[in-house]
Amino acid sequence: DAFAMTLAAFSRETMQAMAGEGLVVPTLQMILRRNLRGINGDAGYYTGAAHPTVFDAGQLRPERMIGHAASLTPDALPPMVRLAIVSEDFAAGAGLAGRSERLFTTPSAIARVWRGHEGRKRMTVSAAGTQPRGDVPLTFRWVLLRGDPAKVDIATDAFGATAEIAIDWHDAFEMASPGEALTTSRVDIGVFAVSDGEPSAPAILSVSFPTHQARTYRQSVGKAPVLESIDYDAFAR
Numbered sequence: 001d002a003f004a005m006t007l008a009a010f011s012r013e014t015m016q017a018m019a020g021e022g023l024v025v026p027t028l029q030m031i032l033r034r035n036l037r038g039i040n041g042d043a044g045y046y047t048g049a050a051h052p053t054v055f056d057a058g059q060l061r062p063e064r065m066i067g068h069a070a071s072l073t074p075d076a077l078p079p080m081v082r083l084a085i086v087s088e089d090f091a092a093g094a095g096l097a098g099r100s101e102r103l104f105t106t107p108s109a110i111a112r113v114w115r116g117h118e119g120r121k122r123m124t125v126s127a128a129g130t131q132p133r134g135d136v137p138l139t140f141r142w143v144l145l146r147g148d149p150a151k152v153d154i155a156t157d158a159f160g161a162t163a164e165i166a167i168d169w170h171d172a173f174e175m176a177s178p179g180e181a182l183t184t185s186r187v188d189i190g191v192f193a194v195s196d197g198e199p200s201a202p203a204i205l206s207v208s209f210p211t212h213q214a215r216t217y218r219q220s221v222g223k224a225p226v227l228e229s230i231d232y233d234a235f236a237r
Contacts, residue, residue: 119225
């Protein structure tokens, strides 16, 4: 219902521009996330609070979504972020069963499952395929939305178009959620395109960690964690 009312609020010119460039859904996603309850500006938009794993209807503010849509002009529409893998440690076969760690790869979402025994994985990801709207060059923001900042390193080039990402193994951890604390076993990184208009909806890189096993790694300063043991949960299997 919130999306339907928001679509009805766009001006004819803005709707035509979105439809012609394939930006209807990315723009709706941006408006939904920027207007969630508790998200009142850019500072909140670039945090995990604006991009939860599951959306709660109680977080929606349709009246703000409608007002935001009505105010958008064609030249203020955000682009759609397009990601591509340059290189990665996630393998086509890993773990006891030799299954792929590459769950799926699309321009807007990349998902990996950590099956291998390494304590650290590396990826190089590019957003250079994102098409700017107009003459203003794009810059990019790579934001850790979910995960331990001490275990995730994101190094970008000057404009943020390409990032080298290093992620250490994560045990399940608690995260704040409206009304309750949730336990998760996933790291999420959001990639936003920014120009002189609205910031884009995020493309999201997700890494999921298996919950049917308990791992112990030996930590060394400046080095990747080294695996010491894995306990498998036979009942869960």
